[in-house]
Amino acid sequence: MSSILKVQLHKATDLPVADMALTGGKSDPYLVFILNDQTYRTPCIASNLNPIWSNETFQFRVNDTSGILRVEVWDDDNFRPDDLLGVIDIPLSTVEKGLKKEEDSIKPYAVKVVESLQKQNVSPHVFMSIALLTPVEAVALLDFEVWENERWSRVRRTWAKANLTETDPKEWSSSDGSESSTKFEDVIPTIPPRYEPINTWHYVKHIGDKDGWIYGPTFDGPWYEVPNLLHIVRRRRWINAYKRDDFQF
Secondary structure: OOEEEEEEEEEEEOOOOOOHHHHOOOOOEEEEEEEOOEEEEOOEOOOOOOOEEEEEEEEEEEOOOOOEEEEEEEEOOOOOOOEEEEEEEEEHHHOOEOOOOHHHHEEEEEOEEOHHHOOOOOOOEEEEEEEEEOHHHHOOEEEEEEEEEEEEEOOOOEEEHHHOOOOOOOOEEOOOOOOEEOOHHHHOOOOOOOEEEOOOOEEOOOOOOOOOOEEEOOOOOOOEOOOOOOOOEEEEEEEEEEEEOOOOO
């Protein structure tokens, strides 16, 4: 029977610097998660060697637990190819099974720094919650998200929903961008029967600027927590979690 690999990213610590001369001792890290043909990329955290992510959760289909989850740590660069900082290879055979409370499941995973950066006196780790779940366990807790969208107007010098173009998603969109609407309630995912909310809908403050916005050149990304002159669109994530009424940890 197939399983679901659930990965929740929390933070990274003590990352190496990609280019000391150009960055002044900082990196702009983002992570890429790869399992077979499934790939996810996180938003970039600007100028930070100890980045924190929030509610970055990914699920992978697993048919064979002999596989390996690869986590790549990259430094973003606007004007030249991005730099690989290091990698983590996690054999699925070592991943614990079953759901656990978040505080009991977070573990540090050591990053193998690329050879060109190994002279730096660093010991980088990525903190994650990783579990192999049965299909039933995978749907015991459901995380839902809706994205709020805005565009920058060079004429008005403001960020606003009114600046969105016909080719942009509308003010509110689904996580994959396949649905969008001028109304928040229109893009809330359908909640299955017997699920109750754990919280209320709220936007994520722990990534992006002080109000949770992340920025990019287009709505296809890539996304950054600090805007630059190339960034003319922005979005922020609204989330809520639902628990099946018969589920207990």
